[in-house]
Amino acid sequence: MADNARHPESRYGNRPTMKDVAARAGVGLKTVSRVVNGEPGVTPDTERRVQEAIEALGFRRNDSARVLRKGRTASIGLVLEDLADPFYGPLSRAVEEVAREHGALLINGSSAEDADREQELVLAFCARRVDGLIVIPAGSDHRYLEPEIKAGVATVFVDRPAGRIDADVVLSDSFGGARAGVAHLIAHGHRRIGFIGDQPRIHTATERLRGYHAAMADADLPVDEAWVSLGSTSPERVRVAAESMLAGPDGVTALFAGNNRVTVTAVRVLAGRERPVALVGFDDIELADLLGITVISQDAAALGRTAAELLFRRLDGADGTPARVELPTALIQRGSGEVPPPAGG
Amino acid sequence: MADNARHPESRYGNRPTMKDVAARAGVGLKTVSRVVNGEPGVTPDTERRVQEAIEALGFRRNDSARVLRKGRTASIGLVLEDLADPFYGPLSRAVEEVAREHGALLINGSSAEDADREQELVLAFCARRVDGLIVIPAGSDHRYLEPEIKAGVATVFVDRPAGRIDADVVLSDSFGGARAGVAHLIAHGHRRIGFIGDQPRIHTATERLRGYHAAMADADLPVDEAWVSLGSTSPERVRVAAESMLAGPDGVTALFAGNNRVTVTAVRVLAGRERPVALVGFDDIELADLLGITVISQDAAALGRTAAELLFRRLDGADGTPARVELPTALIQRGSGEVPPPAGG
DNA sequence: CCTGCATGTGACAACGTTGTCCAGGGCCTA
DNA sequence: TAGGCCCTGGACAACGTTGTCACATGCAGG
Numbered sequence A, B: 001m002a003d004n005a006r007h008p009e010s011r012y013g014n015r016p017t018m019k020d021v022a023a024r025a026g027v028g029l030k031t032v033s034r035v036v037n038g039e040p041g042v043t044p045d046t047e048r049r050v051q052e053a054i055e056a057l058g059f060r061r062n063d064s065a066r067v068l069r070k071g072r073t074a075s076i077g078l079v080l081e082d083l084a085d086p087f088y089g090p091l092s093r094a095v096e097e098v099a100r101e102h103g104a105l106l107i108n109g110s111s112a113e114d115a116d117r118e119q120e121l122v123l124a125f126c127a128r129r130v131d132g133l134i135v136i137p138a139g140s141d142h143r144y145l146e147p148e149i150k151a152g153v154a155t156v157f158v159d160r161p162a163g164r165i166d167a168d169v170v171l172s173d174s175f176g177g178a179r180a181g182v183a184h185l186i187a188h189g190h191r192r193i194g195f196i197g198d199q200p201r202i203h204t205a206t207e208r209l210r211g212y213h214a215a216m217a218d219a220d221l222p223v224d225e226a227w228v229s230l231g232s233t234s235p236e237r238v239r240v241a242a243e244s245m246l247a248g249p250d251g252v253t254a255l256f257a258g259n260n261r262v263t264v265t266a267v268r269v270l271a272g273r274e275r276p277v278a279l280v281g282f283d284d285i286e287l288a289d290l291l292g293i294t295v296i297s298q299d300a301a302a303l304g305r306t307a308a309e310l311l312f313r314r315l316d317g318a319d320g321t322p323a324r325v326e327l328p329t330a331l332i333q334r335g336s337g338e339v340p341p342p343a344g345g
Numbered sequence C: 001c002c003t004g005c006a007t008g009t010g011a012c013a014a015c016g017t018t019g020t021c022c023a024g025g026g027c028c029t030a
Numbered sequence D: 001t002a003g004g005c006c007c008t009g010g011a012c013a014a015c016g017t018t019g020t021c022a023c024a025t026g027c028a029g030g
Helices: A018-025 A029-036 A044-057 A063-070 A088-101 A115-127 A143-150 A174-187 A203-218 A235-246 A260-271 A300-315 B018-025 B029-036 B044-057 B063-070 B088-101 B115-127 B143-150 B174-187 B203-218 B235-246 B260-271 B300-315
Strands: A075-080 A105-110 A132-135 A154-158 A168-172 A193-197 A228-230 A254-257 A278-282 A294-297 A324-327 A330-332 B075-080 B105-110 B132-135 B154-158 B168-172 B193-197 B228-230 B254-257 B278-282 B294-297 B324-327 B330-332
Touching: A018 A029, A018 A044, A029 A044, A063 B063, A075 A088, A075 A115, A088 A105, A088 A300, A088 B088, A088 B105, A105 A115, A105 B088, A105 B105, A115 A132, A115 A143, A132 A300, A143 A154, A154 A300, A168 A174, A168 A300, A174 A193, A174 A203, A174 A254, A174 A278, A174 A294, A174 A330, A193 A203, A193 A235, A193 A260, A203 A228, A235 A254, A235 A260, A254 A260, A260 A278, A300 A324, B018 B029, B018 B044, B029 B044, B075 B088, B075 B115, B088 B105, B088 B300, B105 B115, B115 B132, B115 B143, B132 B300, B143 B154, B154 B300, B168 B174, B168 B300, B174 B193, B174 B203, B174 B254, B174 B278, B174 B294, B174 B330, B193 B203, B193 B235, B193 B260, B203 B228, B235 B254, B235 B260, B254 B260, B260 B278, B300 B324
Parallel strands: A075 A105, A075 A132, A132 A154, A154 A168, A168 A324, A193 A228, A193 A254, A254 A278, A278 A294, B075 B105, B075 B132, B132 B154, B154 B168, B168 B324, B193 B228, B193 B254, B254 B278, B278 B294
Antiparallel strands: A294 A330, B294 B330
């Protein structure tokens, strides 16, 4: 009765341990360990007896205890903004695939674009002693990670650079992509182009805005401040922003959407209008081909894969100054970006 | 030098432990533990000294060791088919959200629809001593989980029932949903309706097929075996299947797509045809409203939330026979399902 | 027959934390 | 002022595993 609850607070029904296996097999504890870990120096006969005991008891090695001894957990943490965002699915999957190749498990968390929650997650991962971290930053100050990094937790930032610390980062070329997208609209005759982006504290949002301004400047086009809108990507806000830019005779004739969520809402808004408006969006979208949406495409899976590979190189001992990798984007023409401005525009 | 590598195999740069903190603060080990865990019985002055030492050393509690002592890991494992599939993003996010409410972390893994890989992941999670498991089954035999469940690992299956063991499961009403979708097509005048689904070993695939047959039988319509195709959901296969069903004067006038991936390919195939073909798909898809795709929608987030809540009820001690929860689906009319058959059809 | 060596095996400490238990000191009451 | 209690703090064992080391045994060679 009493020994039926070695862990009063636990609901584990007393899982067998190596000690139990050893007792049943009539061997020493260490011999069981050797068998379980495939270490040499065990006679076939002993090994068989141990295997039988393992089988009979349903023993499974406790990796928590193992970790405590060995120091490595063979797991990495991934903090992203929202697992439900279609952009992060492929990224997450790519990270998982690389982790799997290295025999590591993936612990996931969504920050919901909240800096405190990001920190909370990251530190929880560190308490679990993950070997490494891949972080899509929500906050803009990552000095809280300094002791962790100093203690040996490899860390790679993705999609946006870390704030106030020097660390590895893998990015898409937001500036160049946006510049190319806006230049594409200009090349098709547009002179009044609107930009709707994410909140300005997000690095990619400002980079893309910078690309917009660069393209306009390249073509010597003025930018009316009413054509630019940064803020939440909620459908309501984006809708209001788009409609206000499009209103009136001097409204914009083309829109550049700063990310996938903005694009989706923009498509909905434009679908309800009579006069066609040109649209280029940052990020590709499923079924965009059928809807004829021209986009600047970034390869989310490549971002994840690159970051994870960099992380494991660090874990395998690669030293050196923090790397900054920038992946190219691609303009995919599907029609919406090739709509000319109206005759009088 | 020597003590700079207490763990020869570890890359942790000797993280400080409670012992180190205790030494620096000039208190006992247990006192540090009390402060870290917010236990009572520490004077404000002592607490301050300890906090300062923690701060100065960058100490962070090692949860691996904690877990070993306490028996609970405050983490749950989620095995699904593919994180990159848009259906699983919201599901995964919902699970994460519930886990967060219960102070647990989420460990993720994709089985890639492979039974061996599912088992490998599940057992790896068990070795980590996750408190609970949420599994979207890839395999059809889960007896390998019996010792784990007996040892107290709470387990909930989602989207498909477990194979050969009796366990909690949360499902969508695949049968009813498909039946309603096909009945909808019949109500709009179709008599020759094609069904393209996933591989027959997948429970939802056969359930949806069953729904298709039921709806046809309800209307006393014959089913030509050439109208039914189960198999891989790769675009190539689905395209071939769809084109062959649609070919000829006696080809089908409507298609029912068995899941989101099939629907996407079907839309692409149908977009290339002159004569309109009606389409209803299982699972909603982003932008389906703009494309006018009629779907049977299942609430992936609700599946995840329901499963996670059930899991935590089990962890909180809820006993009783395994539950089977079935969530309803909804028909969303958007146009593609309301296309009538051609005059002669 | 003893030495030397290889091989298989087990005893033991350690990993970092928490639960149990006990000691010392201050305070209250009789 | 003695006796009891509460409050704070620390010593110690235990969690389940692995690394180190030492002990048996067996066999070959001197």
